[in-house]
Amino acid sequence: MISMESNVSLKPFNTFGIDCRAKYFFEVKSVAALQELISTGVLKKEKYLILGAGSNLLLTNDFDGLVILNSIKGYAIENQKEEKISLRVNSGERWHDIVMYSTNHHWGGIENLALIPGSVGAAPIQNIGAYGVEAKDVIEKVEFIDLQSGNLNTLTNRECHFNYRDSIFKHELKKNIFISSVTLTLTLKNHRFNTSYGAIINTLQQMNASTENILHIRDAVIKIRSEKLPDHRTLGNAGSFFKNPEISESQFHQLKKTYPEMPSYPAANQLVKLSAGWLIEQCGWKGKTLGQAGVHAHQALVLVNMGGASGEEILLLSKKISDDVQKKFSITLTPEVNIF
Numbered sequence: 001m002i003s004m005e006s007n008v009s010l011k012p013f014n015t016f017g018i019d020c021r022a023k024y025f026f027e028v029k030s031v032a033a034l035q036e037l038i039s040t041g042v043l044k045k046e047k048y049l050i051l052g053a054g055s056n057l058l059l060t061n062d063f064d065g066l067v068i069l070n071s072i073k074g075y076a077i078e079n080q081k082e083e084k085i086s087l088r089v090n091s092g093e094r095w096h097d098i099v100m101y102s103t104n105h106h107w108g109g110i111e112n113l114a115l116i117p118g119s120v121g122a123a124p125i126q127n128i129g130a131y132g133v134e135a136k137d138v139i140e141k142v143e144f145i146d147l148q149s150g151n152l153n154t155l156t157n158r159e160c161h162f163n164y165r166d167s168i169f170k171h172e173l174k175k176n177i178f179i180s181s182v183t184l185t186l187t188l189k190n191h192r193f194n195t196s197y198g199a200i201i202n203t204l205q206q207m208n209a210s211t212e213n214i215l216h217i218r219d220a221v222i223k224i225r226s227e228k229l230p231d232h233r234t235l236g237n238a239g240s241f242f243k244n245p246e247i248s249e250s251q252f253h254q255l256k257k258t259y260p261e262m263p264s265y266p267a268a269n270q271l272v273k274l275s276a277g278w279l280i281e282q283c284g285w286k287g288k289t290l291g292q293a294g295v296h297a298h299q300a301l302v303l304v305n306m307g308g309a310s311g312e313e314i315l316l317l318s319k320k321i322s323d324d325v326q327k328k329f330s331i332t333l334t335p336e337v338n339i340f
């Protein structure tokens with residue numbers, strides 16, 4: 001029997017800590033419960049929003065529909081060979097808990113992705129990434145439920161069309177689906193460590209730790225992230241607010257003449273990726289506030305709720321920042337967070 005709550009505050013369910021309300025609210029704990037919800041026909045009548053950990057979300061209004069909170073937990077080993085293991089994880093698990101579980105077993109592949117907030121179900125949607133590794137490097141398949149029919153489907157890694165902070169789940173499959181589980185392939189031996197990112201090597205050296213040890217790399221990543229990124233429990237935020245922009249080589253060469261120190265990285269399709277944090281800092285926004293919305297003092301790409309900010313206030317700050325970046329560099333910043 002499905003029972004939905006009404007007029008529920010979403011403050012505990014979004015890491016910006018924005019106090020918006022949902023007209024209806026349903027916490028789903030199993031695929032069967034979700035299928036039962038679908039069979040009531042409510043998703044055909046009400047608009048709906050699926051929430052994982054709410055860590056990549058900016059709410060600017062009350063939600064005049066049904067919020068479905070994903071609490072489908074559990075994981076199991078699906079397959080184990082000499083060098084690899086497949087771990088099937090239900091989408092309501094916390095990503096970081098799975099990183100801790102896997103690394104504690106010395107399974108390799110996601111040690112660089114420690115301390116990323118968010119649920120496992122959200123990982124493939126924006127192809128989460130950090131320190132040279134992306135979720136696409138370990139995702140074997142993604143299972144989802146069609147929210148119209150209730151049917152289960154599976155996509156292989158290739159079929160997910162992964163790209164930088166992008167996948168099929170932001171395009172063709174943006175609506176009407178609910179990711180129910182993600183299967184990861186992790187290494188049991190012959191691990192492929194990725195410690196080339198400057199901050200990781202420096203931190204491992206400081207810690208007197210090995211570049212060939214899963215637990216050491218994970219702990220270095222945790223140290224770097226804890227120092228740079230605010231904890232949403234004390235300072236509301238949703239990680240990087242914007243994506244790092246990708247521009248053409250010719251635009252890059254022009255800009256480089258004026259800003260020779262500008263950080264840049266090679267990207268796919270002959271594009272050059274720039275650091276949005278650097279661009280924002282150059283516009284003088286780092287550490288600045290606008291009402292109760294602020295730009296984090298240690299990482300200009302992270303917008304923060306200084307306490308009691310409304311979603312509108314944070315959105316306004318983000319617009320002022322992107323206007324300034326546009327004016328100074330002729331570069332358009334695109335939000336990474338989902339804005340509702």
Ligand code: EPU
Nearest residue numbers: 130131239240242243244263275277278281298299300301
């Ligand atoms: N930088 C500045 N000023 C700033 C912030 C950054 O000059 O205020 C410069 C840094 O000095 C560095 C460069 O920008 O040269 C890159 O900075 P950083 O290593 O902090 O990474 P990022 O590009 O700002 C991306 C991801 C993060 C991820 C880190 C580490 C995006 C949108 N963000 O940030 O992911 O943790 O790399 O790999 O791609 C997230 O997506 O929410 C997130 C936190």
